[in-house]
Amino acid sequence: MANRPEQLLQKARQFDQQALAEIYDLFSDALYAYAFKHVGKAQVAEDLVAETFQRFLSSLERGGGPNDHLQAYLYRITHNLITDLYRREPPPSLELDTELLIEDGPGPAGQLAEQQEAERVRKALRLLTPEQRQVVVLKFLEGWTTQEISQALNKSQGAVKALQHRGIAALQRVLIDDQNPDPELENQ
Template structure:
């Protein structure tokens, strides 16, 4: 089914369309949120909140105008930022520290973060650089999709990716020399 047809059915609150959206994106959004937070329970809650926000937006005629995937990831991104803003006011937890928690049993991203040095090196990247690396290499999204999610141009995403990969290379090389 085309995205336009799916959008029309979702706007009509067709349970089949809403179920299809959930089935297609729930796991992907959970993975993205988990990589950003490192907390399985929080990731489940926030992934569910993405769909609540989606329904609220559709009901108030603020549905997606761009790609569905980009819109859902943008909602997830905003929920993560909101969560850490609230948490930092209460606990003083930093965003880049939380997502580095070890993976839960059965969750396989060793192929992406095979090197412990590389994984630890991620904490030295800026939040935006971490997000680009996760969206591009863990979630497998293209530059256009990442740009849409982050609200940047494709050129800015390419530059962020270039800087992030150079920084990671320098960090890993420095750790090897030590």
């Protein structure tokens, strides 16, 4: 028996308005959180969610769109939009940019430190390839299984594991190793 998202998808493909509304209610918050984790700005995240659903509707209207794995399909659209957004912007530097960090004015020191760390991680994620980034975020921030990720990316589980391995290794190097150089290596 099909699960709820797949049932909704079948109805949505018949342009059932109630099903289309339920799909939005089911996924929009999660997609917003996914987008926000990448871009760190509420309005941009809202725009990405809106664009995701607009593309979903356009696909349905043209007779396209997914036949199954609706969640994976929607995340894939959002991810592609984020990638497009990144491409339009200059490559990030891991140097702290305080203007970027304080969207709503300065808060308590601890909150500012958290924002700074989050922004630094966002910038590091941008240094990954789009697929590495998608795998790392889906796996470690969204809690998806390797099988679910493989469906979202249309890749084998082995390929997903390889992307995950390379993505994590790159982040480890950029965020941890380069920031804490081994004193022994430094002295050599």
